[in-house]
Amino acid sequence: MFCPRRNKHRFLFSLGIGIAIYSAIYLRENIVLYFTAHPKSDSCRSFPQYCGPFMEEDAPWQKRDCLSESYFTTKEPNCSRIAEELYFITAPLSREEEEYPLAFIITIHKELELFMRLLRAIYTPQNIYCIHVDTKSSQQYMTIVGQLASCFPNVFLATTREEVTYAGFSRLKADLNCMADLARSSIPWKKVINLCGQDFPVMSNRELVRYLQSKPWNGTNMTPGVKQPSTMMHRTQIQYEEINHSYMAPKGKTYTKGPPPHNLDIYFGTAYYALTRPFVDFVLRSTVAKDLLEWSRDTYSPDEHYWVTLNHLKDVPGSHTKGEWEGNIRAVKWKDQEGTKHKGCKGQYVRDICVFGLADLPWVIAKNSMFANKFERQIFPEAVDCLELWHRQKVLQEADVPIQPEWRLTTSRVSNQTLVEPATVAGR
Numbered sequence: 390m391f392c393p394r395r396n397k398h399r400f401l402f403s404l405g406i407g408i409a410i411y412s413a414i415y416l417r418e419n420i421v422l423y424f425t426a427h428p429k430s431d432s433c434r435s436f437p438q439y440c441g442p443f444m445e446e447d448a449p450w451q452k453r454d455c456l457s458e459s460y461f462t463t464k465e466p467n468c469s470r471i472a473e474e475l476y477f478i479t480a481p482l483s484r485e486e487e488e489y490p491l492a493f494i495i496t497i498h499k500e501l502e503l504f505m506r507l508l509r510a511i512y513t514p515q516n517i518y519c520i521h522v523d524t525k526s527s528q529q530y531m532t533i534v535g536q537l538a539s540c541f542p543n544v545f546l547a548t549t550r551e552e553v554t555y556a557g558f559s560r561l562k563a564d565l566n567c568m569a570d571l572a573r574s575s576i577p578w579k580k581v582i583n584l585c586g587q588d589f590p591v592m593s594n595r596e597l598v599r600y601l602q603s604k605p606w607n608g609t610n611m612t613p614g615v616k617q618p619s620t621m622m623h624r625t626q627i628q629y630e631e632i633n634h635s636y637m638a639p640k641g642k643t644y645t646k647g648p649p650p651h652n653l654d655i656y657f658g659t660a661y662y663a664l665t666r667p668f669v670d671f672v673l674r675s676t677v678a679k680d681l682l683e684w685s686r687d688t689y690s691p692d693e694h695y696w697v698t699l700n701h702l703k704d705v706p707g708s709h710t711k712g713e714w715e716g717n718i719r720a721v722k723w724k725d726q727e728g729t730k731h732k733g734c735k736g737q738y739v740r741d742i743c744v745f746g747l748a749d750l751p752w753v754i755a756k757n758s759m760f761a762n763k764f765e766r767q768i769f770p771e772a773v774d775c776l777e778l779w780h781r782q783k784v785l786q787e788a789d790v791p792i793q794p795e796w797r798l799t800t801s802r803v804s805n806q807t808l809v810e811p812a813t814v815a816g817r
């Protein structure tokens with residue numbers, strides 16, 4: 390899975406209870422400081438010069454917000470202000486999008502600000518969003534995410550939560566928990582897309598809707614991958630176990646696995662997907678899917694074989710059996726693809742995946758994948774800043790409805806009135 394965590398919480402386990410309480414207080418205070426460090430005021434209006442190359446040339450602008458998490462520190466959030474003051478888009482931007490609602494599964498455990506930016510980038514009222522918060526996350530984090538969700542009728546927390554282990558079964562289970570919730574939803578969503586907290590969209594919602602209905606994806610699942618290569622076979626030939634909910638390790642030489650159930654051919658691919666609703670219903674109900682799930686419990690990174698294996702069965706809804714790596718699902722710079730698929734990471738590799746820096750954005754944008762991974766607000770904030778501004782600008786330009794002032798993340802630099810509305814944009 391592409392969303393590795395750093396195990397900085399692990400050391401807490403080994404400390405005594407007194408220290409744990411101290412740590413809890415310390416963490417809590419840190420969080421409070423973190424929220425209030427970004428007061429919403431003129432002083433936090435910045436003009437990130439470095440985003441200039443990604444913005445329209447002849448529109449002088451400045452960034453409006455400094456993401457006000459402070460709303461979420463109180464017990465009762467003021468929902469009527471949240472959507473507006475956090476610049477959420479509150480109406481469908483086109484009929485085309487309205488008629489093709491999407492479902493999203495977002496698994497998170499940290500980085501509240503990045504999550505809120507991700508959510509507002511993909512949020513639109515006709516879609517539906519299931520948020521899976523790791524049970525390892527702090528109570529405060531959980532509460533804040535819950536408050537944010539409670540302000541939107543189409544955003545909810547997964548009813549069953551997992552303690553997610555990197556490359557473990559729990560990661561797959563988290564997605565399935567959300568799917569069970571989504572399957573019961575009355576929102577007529579067409580496809581479900583999974584995300585982690587370090588993804589950010591490149592395509593707009595409208596582009597996603599078009600892409601997912603274009604050939605060969607109309608009514609078809611996207612799970613890029615190939616027949617399991619020999620280098621990956623150990624993942625399903627020996628038994629693995631989750632150690633301390635933090636990593637996967639082989640159980641030992643004698644613990645081998647039997648063959649997959651139902652003579653299934655195991656495939657290997659990305660843990661990311663865009664799946665049709667009938668396929669999700671199939672996964673939740675079919676014996677084949679359930680048996681594969683049980684068999685996958687002690688495999689390494691089962692989310693990288695589960696979806697792609699099922700999608701290669703001819704008779705399942707929306708199956709796509711000959712696509713191999715087809716499907717522009719993620720822009721990721723893997724370290725071992727340096728020189729072949731990309732010219733190196735301008736940010737920094739973490740676990741062989743590039744955390745994008747500002748200078749990676751031209752590559753990310755040119756690749757025009759559905760989403761890009763991965764971003765870290767603490768290491769390279771400019772990359773998120775600029776991609777976010779660029780993305781919102783594109784989203785609004787593509788809209789068929791009049792743009793409301795509070796949907797803009799930028800405002801005119803020449804005046805400090807709330808907005809100088811470029812009349813041309815609304816008409817497009």
Ligand SMILES: *[C@@H]1O[C@H](CO)[C@@H](O)[C@H](O)[C@H]1NC(C)=O
Pocket residue numbers: 402403632633
């Ligand atoms: C798991 O956690 C326990 C308790 O914190 C610790 O004693 C043990 O060494 C850990 N095991 C591994 C394999 O990391």
Ligand SMILES: *[C@@H]1O[C@H](CO)[C@@H](O)[C@H](O)[C@H]1NC(C)=O
Pocket residue numbers: 467469470
């Ligand atoms: C919530 O925000 C609205 C709009 O700013 C304001 O009119 C209202 O008084 C606020 N409600 C509470 C309970 O603070």
Ligand SMILES: *[C@@H]1O[C@H](CO)[C@@H](O)[C@H](O)[C@H]1NC(C)=O
Pocket residue numbers: 602603607608
């Ligand atoms: C996608 O499939 C639906 C139902 O089969 C069909 O009505 C629609 O025209 C197709 N869309 C495109 C863009 O091919």
Ligand SMILES: *[C@@H]1O[C@H](CO)[C@@H](O)[C@H](O)[C@H]1NC(C)=O
Pocket residue numbers: 803804805806
């Ligand atoms: C911008 O705001 C400041 C302080 O509110 C004010 O003094 C100044 O005249 C404003 N500038 C413009 C161009 O409106």
